[in-house]
Amino acid sequence: MSGGLAWHARDLVLDPAERTLVVGILNVTPDSFSDGGRFLDPEVAVAHALRMVEEGADVIDVGGESTRPGSDPVPADEELARVLPVIGAIAAARPELPISIDTRKPEVAEAALAAGARIVNDVGAGRAEGMFEVVRAAGAGMVLMHMLGEPKTMQESPRYDDVVAEVRAFLRERLEAAEAAGIEPEALVVDPGIGFGKTLEHNLLLLRHLEALTELGRPVMVGPSRKRFIGAILGLPEGERDEGTVGAVVWAVAHGATIVRVHDVRSTVRAVRVADAIARVER
Numbered sequence: 001m002s003g004g005l006a007w008h009a010r011d012l013v014l015d016p017a018e019r020t021l022v023v024g025i026l027n028v029t030p031d032s033f034s035d036g037g038r039f040l041d042p043e044v045a046v047a048h049a050l051r052m053v054e055e056g057a058d059v060i061d062v063g064g065e066s067t068r069p070g071s072d073p074v075p076a077d078e079e080l081a082r083v084l085p086v087i088g089a090i091a092a093a094r095p096e097l098p099i100s101i102d103t104r105k106p107e108v109a110e111a112a113l114a115a116g117a118r119i120v121n122d123v124g125a126g127r128a129e130g131m132f133e134v135v136r137a138a139g140a141g142m143v144l145m146h147m148l149g150e151p152k153t154m155q156e157s158p159r160y161d162d163v164v165a166e167v168r169a170f171l172r173e174r175l176e177a178a179e180a181a182g183i184e185p186e187a188l189v190v191d192p193g194i195g196f197g198k199t200l201e202h203n204l205l206l207l208r209h210l211e212a213l214t215e216l217g218r219p220v221m222v223g224p225s226r227k228r229f230i231g232a233i234l235g236l237p238e239g240e241r242d243e244g245t246v247g248a249v250v251w252a253v254a255h256g257a258t259i260v261r262v263h264d265v266r267s268t269v270r271a272v273r274v275a276d277a278i279a280r281v282e283r
Helices: 042-054 076-093 106-115 131-138 163-180 200-208 228-234 242-254 265-280
Strands: 007-009 012-014 021-027 059-063 099-102 119-122 141-145 188-191 259-262
Touching: 007 141, 021 042, 021 265, 042 059, 042 076, 059 076, 059 119, 076 099, 076 106, 099 106, 106 119, 106 131, 119 131, 131 163, 141 163, 163 188, 163 200, 200 228, 200 242, 228 242, 242 259, 242 265, 259 265
Parallel strands: 021 059, 021 259, 059 099, 099 119, 119 141, 141 188
Antiparallel strands: 007 012
């Protein structure tokens, strides 16, 4: 297990060295692969967010655009209408809570940060024009994720010569680009993008060799939750993949991940606390 590095997000410092950080997923979308439509109502979404906090979530990640394989882009005004009421209400109820906005759009990130978010979780890794400037101006934290292609087509025929080396090189380049744009290194986290333009074998190889990403010198976040590769291994639909998710999470934590992003917070928190205790025991 990696010791972790501090993650700065506006006025907060999150420290994965103390314990593995658990990010609770809150999709306020009609079409996300696992829970699309369940949390479209802002009151229901906020209640679920607060329940995840009670279960041990360190961060709540709010997304208003599905990036599941085959999904279409959502206009910025529609994405904003979904996320802003939820972010504002969560921030009002729990002002100390780190809220992340899961978006590729700078205008959505900017409005979400103004509404109370402290982190931008960008599956585009800052490639949209203006995204780095928004993050820098707000002093926000940022997650840089690897994705091959676009959500609409990313799973059609993903190919790599060496998936681990190529994902690591991409993330290194995006870290350098973010820092060149004026973002402090301490604000940045990397994510290999499990399921984003990867086959079953690609996902397994990235998890198997996750320690290679710790060489980048920033915390590593992994989001295997209920993904298709778990369904392929177990032969189970999305709603029955939580145990498989816990298995992937514990492996990831034991091999370098210090932040995990999941739907089922309660089970994940319990599992990673045990993994943390084993990793930190003195002989």
